[in-house]
Amino acid sequence: MFDEMSGTGDEIRAPYARVAEWIDDAGVPLLQKRSEEAEAIFRRIGITFAVYGEGGDPERLIPFDLIPRVFAAHEWAVLDRGIRQRAQALNAFLYDVYHRGEILRAGIVPEKLVYQNSAFVPAMMGVEPPGRVYSHIVGIDIVRTGPTGFQVLEDNCRTPSGVSYMLENREIMMRMFPGLFAGGAVEPVDAYPDYLLKTLREVAPPACKDEPNIVLLTPGSFNSAYYEHSFLADLMGISLVEAGDLFVRDGLVWMRTTHGPQRVDVIYRRIDDDYIDPLAFRPDSLLGIPGLFEVYRAGGVTLCSAPGAGVADDKSIYIYTPDMIRFYLGEKPILDNVPTFRCADSDECAHVLDNIDELVVKEVHGSGGYGMLIGPKATAEECAAYSERIRKSPSEFIAQPTLELSTVPSLGPEGIGERHVDLRPYCLVGREMRLVPGGLTRVALREGSLVVNSSQGGGVKDTWVLSE
Amino acid sequence: MSGRVLLSRTAESLYWLSRYIDRADSTARLIEMGNRMAMLPGAYSQQEWRSVARASGCLDLFEDPEGITEAAIVRTLLLDKDNPSSIRACLENARANAKSARTSLTMAMWDALNDGWRKLELMDVAAVQRDLQGVLDWVKSRVAMIRGSSTSTMLRDDGYLFLGLGGHVERADMTLRLLDVKSYVLLPETEVVGGGRDHHQWTSVLYATSAIRAYNHVYRSDYSPGKIADFLILNKQFPRSLLFSYAKIVRCLDRLAESHGQRHAVNATAEEMLSDLHRLQVGEIFRRGLPEFVAESIGTTHRLGAEISEAYHF
Numbered sequence: 001m002f003d004e005m006s007g008t009g010d011e012i013r014a015p016y017a018r019v020a021e022w023i024d025d026a027g028v029p030l031l032q033k034r035s036e037e038a039e040a041i042f043r044r045i046g047i048t049f050a051v052y053g054e055g056g057d058p059e060r061l062i063p064f065d066l067i068p069r070v071f072a073a074h075e076w077a078v079l080d081r082g083i084r085q086r087a088q089a090l091n092a093f094l095y096d097v098y099h100r101g102e103i104l105r106a107g108i109v110p111e112k113l114v115y116q117n118s119a120f121v122p123a124m125m126g127v128e129p130p131g132r133v134y135s136h137i138v139g140i141d142i143v144r145t146g147p148t149g150f151q152v153l154e155d156n157c158r159t160p161s162g163v164s165y166m167l168e169n170r171e172i173m174m175r176m177f178p179g180l181f182a183g184g185a186v187e188p189v190d191a192y193p194d195y196l197l198k199t200l201r202e203v204a205p206p207a208c209k210d211e212p213n214i215v216l217l218t219p220g221s222f223n224s225a226y227y228e229h230s231f232l233a234d235l236m237g238i239s240l241v242e243a244g245d246l247f248v249r250d251g252l253v254w255m256r257t258t259h260g261p262q263r264v265d266v267i268y269r270r271i272d273d274d275y276i277d278p279l280a281f282r283p284d285s286l287l288g289i290p291g292l293f294e295v296y297r298a299g300g301v302t303l304c305s306a307p308g309a310g311v312a313d314d315k316s317i318y319i320y321t322p323d324m325i326r327f328y329l330g331e332k333p334i335l336d337n338v339p340t341f342r343c344a345d346s347d348e349c350a351h352v353l354d355n356i357d358e359l360v361v362k363e364v365h366g367s368g369g370y371g372m373l374i375g376p377k378a379t380a381e382e383c384a385a386y387s388e389r390i391r392k393s394p395s396e397f398i399a400q401p402t403l404e405l406s407t408v409p410s411l412g413p414e415g416i417g418e419r420h421v422d423l424r425p426y427c428l429v430g431r432e433m434r435l436v437p438g439g440l441t442r443v444a445l446r447e448g449s450l451v452v453n454s455s456q457g458g459g460v461k462d463t464w465v466l467s468e
Numbered sequence: 469m470s471g472r473v474l475l476s477r478t479a480e481s482l483y484w485l486s487r488y489i490d491r492a493d494s495t496a497r498l499i500e501m502g503n504r505m506a507m508l509p510g511a512y513s514q515q516e517w518r519s520v521a522r523a524s525g526c527l528d529l530f531e532d533p534e535g536i537t538e539a540a541i542v543r544t545l546l547l548d549k550d551n552p553s554s555i556r557a558c559l560e561n562a563r564a565n566a567k568s569a570r571t572s573l574t575m576a577m578w579d580a581l582n583d584g585w586r587k588l589e590l591m592d593v594a595a596v597q598r599d600l601q602g603v604l605d606w607v608k609s610r611v612a613m614i615r616g617s618s619t620s621t622m623l624r625d626d627g628y629l630f631l632g633l634g635g636h637v638e639r640a641d642m643t644l645r646l647l648d649v650k651s652y653v654l655l656p657e658t659e660v661v662g663g664g665r666d667h668h669q670w671t672s673v674l675y676a677t678s679a680i681r682a683y684n685h686v687y688r689s690d691y692s693p694g695k696i697a698d699f700l701i702l703n704k705q706f707p708r709s710l711l712f713s714y715a716k717i718v719r720c721l722d723r724l725a726e727s728h729g730q731r732h733a734v735n736a737t738a739e740e741m742l743s744d745l746h747r748l749q750v751g752e753i754f755r756r757g758l759p760e761f762v763a764e765s766i767g768t769t770h771r772l773g774a775e776i777s778e779a780y781h782f
Binding site: 044045220221226230233234239240241242244245255256257258259260262 | 473724
């Protein structure tokens, strides 16, 4: 197993020298005490995610682990190129499937995986989004298996969340341990809100002739990510709106203000396709802005991300992302996929069923770490029950080998232990592509656990990219 | 134009956030007054608690309106989450409104609103009764923190004006409701009855508005109904008097009209009320009848609230 601080032996790897020294100097009891302070600060500022209906505190904290996760400049350089390459290919794929469908005609991606996908939006056919961008914020989940082994676990093309933690984790570390950052050792990440605003401004619709009015559309203060929505709106100085604040009139979108209606040009929406417009998507939904989609199609407003962008991050499409990179960009993929078996294919399905105790099996449309089976950690009964589900509807499942995810030292009540981590960087795509050095490191705080989702005992760490 | 344009929903949230924290504050002061009166020798404590319940507008929530106890007051006016006027509900509603308008608040304000917001949820009646004054002090200090942080950190933009508007409308309303309940002790004829009991009845009104010291500075402990009414209605310097509240309301509305480039019915309503207050003498109010004056003013203040939401598309 690869630990990012100590490699496979006892030698501290170079990028972690400063962190290791800091841990030694401070000692575990002091770090534990500072960790409580950090939690109090998070709680006070209100950086919480909401969990309703489970009793207890409805506003919970994501556990923050003080020990940073570190990348050397040369390690990040590879990730940076790989992430941009992937974000570009995913957007090219989206443009293609909503236009001529070249990649389908070429027989590289099976048609039915696209056209029968629940995230595919037929009404988007032929729509020309500004800059041909569909997914403006691409969150790419990356795992590490060795000194040079990086693999993409999942793409998130709709509305990836968590970037507020990336920013706040850094703020809190700088506030609590200024000495660690002395001399500019760590690349800053605080340009993110500025990059995001630039990105949104660049994709203003054709109907907008002057400075665009950009808003962030949230489902409201009961949404689990509401803190992030208000945080980003605040940092960008844009209005945080709910569906009820917007309406459509004369082919444009307006927001209700104390000055009367104001035109809206770009909507960074943090709500799902299904809930943006009851006329176009779910007639049974009371949420959304009636007529919004028509205005979007006519170029009166820009939606970020575009409706239907989710077809690119579906787990059944994921398998083809390296092919997209070769097909659209004519390049060799810089970041590998995790090898994936599609149960829809009968040979691969048989392999999965035979080796289920060694594989991680996921629902194609699942998310949040729910509904998956981790073979090596499951009992024989659990494996048998899951196999039964796979046999019933094979196309609903994919499987991957259990990866030896890298670990990073993390602070627990019993001291410091090695815990598995992943990484989610956020690539911004407008007329230009932008990426801050870093991302969100999620950590599985339970010993031996591979599940990093916050809903299942995951925490977060500050993520450093060292300056050269 | 992005950014500083105020959503109507946000304006509404700020207005109500401000009303709720002021209501929590006023209710704390009311309970404090009741508590004080109930401790006096020969007090009819149930009657005092009854007027507290009435002034808070919650009398019908009590099962036995004739026999209201301290415990019942604590349960209904402090802890009942389903009574929108209880202190707990006011603080929770203030926070919910703040959350919905979060991008218009400063960090310091959010801090003040967020700190300890679940404290009352975790207390029962007995726990509050063990330290009633301590809990009331905590409420007042929360509100002072929230007000103080907004004064010292918020941009003086439209949002700030809606916040100011809510606070002053709530104060005008509360002072009027207190006068409504207590107007029977402030009738001029009680002046001749005199005696200790009446003295405490009059001063209780001042305690409920935390005005006793301020009053002493102005009137040198000369407690008479006329002067107390004058102080609460017409004093230009006391921050909870009707005239002071209306002067602030007019100022907020003026500045909103300026930044929106448009005046509304609400501007006229507030200005008319203010000019009446400037013109009136307390003697005239008593001649017209204090209860009648108070009832009319409550009506005007309610209309004002409705006209604010109409003007700014709440």
